[in-house]
Structure formats: C-alpha cells, structure tokens
Amino acid sequence: MSVRGIRGAITVDRNEEQEILQATSEMLRAIVAENGFDPEDICSVLITVTTDLDAAFPARAIRGLQGWDLVPLMCAVEVPVKGSLERCIRLMVTVNTELTQKEIKHVYLRGAGVLRPDLSGSKG
Template sequence: MTFGGCGVDWRLWAIRGAVTVSENTEDAMREAVTELVDALEERNHLDPTCIISATFSVTRDLDAVFPAAIARQRPHWDNVALLDVQHMHVEGSLPYCIRILMHVQLPVLHAKVQHVYLRGARDLRPDLVVTG
C-alpha cells in the first residue's frame, strides 16, 4: 500500500511483549502496563496513530483492572482497538503476567520490530530480550 501519494510502502506488523506484576493491585498493574507500552513505543519508534489494535492477556491471578483501560488513557490511543482476555492457564506457568499483541502499520523499510519482555517475563523469551 502506498500512503498519501508519497511513495512510501506500508506493512502490517505484529509486535509482542510481556511483563510481570508484583501483586494483583490496580497500581501495580498500571505501573507494569505503562512500563511495557512505553518500552514498545520507544524501542519500535511507534507513533500511536499507527497502532491498529492491541490485545492484552492476563494470567488468571490478575483481575484488579483491565490493562486495556490503562492503555486507553494514553495520549493518542483513542482510536486503537483494545481487547482484554484471560490467558490460558497451564500448571506451572509464569504467574502475575500481562502479555500484549499489537498490530501496527509501519513503513516497509522500518527497522526490524523489537518484541519487549520485561521483569520476570524475560524468562518467557530470553532469545528476544534486549539488554542495555
């Protein structure tokens, strides 16, 4: 797709991330969701107007607040389609975890997307953890 006649080709990208929460409270979840989304925007140089949708999944031990309600309060996220779901429970899986799957429209020549795994969620995908 060429955008606005300026000759830029665009592509739909899927970006993933996850973060763990210290406790099941609204404050702890707000801090974690904000940290995760800030990192995703920063590391991928995202303009929120290019974010099409974001699905948050939470482990069954988190129910203090909807992560989408937190994200909805961010500047320029008013047109992002947001959804919350409960992550499938598997015995022994990482507790107190919030995951995100974002769909974004970016130029084809955009640098490779960076998936973000923070705090205890680093153990989910150590191959994707960015250090430094």
C-alpha cells in the same frame, strides 16, 4: 507498508489495580520507544493477563495515554497452563510499518524475560 505484530510481556509483584495499570503503561511505552511508533500507526492492541490478575482491566492504562483513546483494545485471560509464569501481562500490538519482521523489537520486562530470552536481550 505491512501490518506487523509486536510482542511484549511484563510481570507484576501483586494483583493490585495500580500495579497492573502502571506495568501495562510501562510495557506499551517500552514497545513504542523501541520501535518508534505513534498511536496513528497502531491497528490494535491485544492484552492478556494470567488468571491471578483480576484487580483491573489493563486496557484502562492504555486508554489513559494521550492519543490512544481511539486505538482498538481488547483484554483477555491467558490459558491457565500448569507451571506457567505467574502475574504476567502480555501485549500483542499490531502496527502499520515499513519495518521488516527482523527489524521489529519485541520487549520483555522484569520476570517476563524468561518467556523469550532470545528476544528479551538486556531489557529486563
């Protein structure tokens, strides 16, 4: 068994609480569905947002999911690099798994597919 990191990102249209929470939940659910994990497999989840998203803590969306209340979560703000993708939420999920690095499926949704087109496939 190894600890692996799974990357994901999603964009939102507006800096609104419900939109941030819904998008965060959607992203986590997609990562779990693509990789077949449950909360017991998860070591931690790091969540970052761009500086233009301050209407909600995205971790609230994950804490509200059944079985996820004990998973360690942390929110942070992305480095504000000029010209970077706006209104973006990124996740780094660390998980105990038998999957190899090549078997892990990273998920990029909505406008975030431009961040890693090599990994985003048809999940937009």
